[in-house]
Amino acid sequence: MISIPKTQFSDLSLVRQGKVRDIFDTGESLLMVTTDRLSAFDVVLPDTIPDKGKVLNQISVFWFKKMESIVKNHIITTNVNDYPEEFKPHADVLNKRSMLVKKAVPLPIECIVRGYITGSGWSSYQKEGHVCGITLPKGLKESDKLETPLFTPSSKAEVGDHDINISFEEAVKLIGLEKSEKLRDLSLAIYKKGAEYALSKGIIIADTKFEFGMLDKEIILIDEILTPDSSRFWPLSDYEPGRTQNSFDKQYVRDWLTASGWNKKSPGPKLPKEVIERTSNTYKEIYTRLTGENV
Numbered sequence: 001m002i003s004i005p006k007t008q009f010s011d012l013s014l015v016r017q018g019k020v021r022d023i024f025d026t027g028e029s030l031l032m033v034t035t036d037r038l039s040a041f042d043v044v045l046p047d048t049i050p051d052k053g054k055v056l057n058q059i060s061v062f063w064f065k066k067m068e069s070i071v072k073n074h075i076i077t078t079n080v081n082d083y084p085e086e087f088k089p090h091a092d093v094l095n096k097r098s099m100l101v102k103k104a105v106p107l108p109i110e111c112i113v114r115g116y117i118t119g120s121g122w123s124s125y126q127k128e129g130h131v132c133g134i135t136l137p138k139g140l141k142e143s144d145k146l147e148t149p150l151f152t153p154s155s156k157a158e159v160g161d162h163d164i165n166i167s168f169e170e171a172v173k174l175i176g177l178e179k180s181e182k183l184r185d186l187s188l189a190i191y192k193k194g195a196e197y198a199l200s201k202g203i204i205i206a207d208t209k210f211e212f213g214m215l216d217k218e219i220i221l222i223d224e225i226l227t228p229d230s231s232r233f234w235p236l237s238d239y240e241p242g243r244t245q246n247s248f249d250k251q252y253v254r255d256w257l258t259a260s261g262w263n264k265k266s267p268g269p270k271l272p273k274e275v276i277e278r279t280s281n282t283y284k285e286i287y288t289r290l291t292g293e294n295v
């Protein structure tokens with residue numbers, strides 16, 4: 001089993017390293033590699049979770065295909081044999097955890113859809129009775145399902161890591177009315193289809209974030225979609241409104257980290273073997289539940 005903290009291809013040009021993904025520029029296209037890094041409480045931990053990157057990459061691939069009837073996406077190929085020559089020596093590492101994608105011009109808003117009230121949405125509802133300017137009925141409990149999912153865009157923060165929620169009108173100022181309406185309609189349609197499917201497999205997708213880009217004047221779906229990194233996944237079997245829900249993928253790690261007394265500042269602590277194994281298995285279980293296949 002190969003577990004990778006980062007891709008160390010001295011011969012290739014890394015253009016970006018996110019918390020979890022490494023991105024290479026091939027000129028025409030981008031190669032997105034999902035590593036086994038794990039971030040918890042916004043800190044990348046020193047350990048890696050075997051196969052996590054494969055699971056996340058394959059989940060995105062699964063959804064991109066499923067959503068093709070709604071929107072085009074950036075995938076060129078996931079077959080390592082069809083990658084540019086320079087990647088072929090690294091085929092073993094790249095297999096299943098990477099995709100070659102079309103280089104699009106990312107639109108400067110993050111398309112967030114919320115099907116349940118939680119996180120920052122729950123905080124602002126408690127204080128002000130609305131979420132990103134959308135007024136909601138009185139008496140909602142934490143983690144309640146919303147009557148209809150909400151589209152709550154945010155602007156991509158240039159510096160620092162926190163995106164800023166914006167109203168629909170502000171999105172229109174940034175990218176125009178036509179594109180804003182299109183992104184809203186696409187985001188809601190993809191969320192609806194994905195959330196219904198996941199629910200039938202015992203997974204609640206409480207909320208999620210999509211990114212779109214322009215390619216030859218056409219809007220396409222880019223980045224990752226409906227993964228546990230871009231969404232909140234909750235196990236349906238534990239779901240109970242009125243409290244914070246367990247995270248399907250990270251709860252065990254979070255509980256262990258909290259109990260360890262760590263101050264949640266970088267660097268994070270090393271994890272016991274048992275926590276690593278259990279977390280790896282949880283990611284694989286999510287993949288199998290969603291797709292009916294093993295990683």
Ligand SMILES: Nc1ncnc2c1ncn2[C@@H]1O[C@H](COP(=O)(O)OP(=O)(O)OP(=O)(O)O)[C@@H](O)[C@H]1O
Nearest residue numbers: 017018019020021074101102103104106211222223
């Ligand atoms: N097809 C594409 N064309 C151009 N840019 C893309 C494409 N797909 C994704 N991107 C961009 O690549 C970047 C992916 O970054 P990544 O998710 O690894 O790190 P991050 O978002 O900065 O941090 P985090 O680790 O918190 O997710 C995003 O800026 C996204 O807009």
Ligand SMILES: [Mg+2]
Nearest residue numbers: 018019223224
């Ligand atoms: Mg990202």
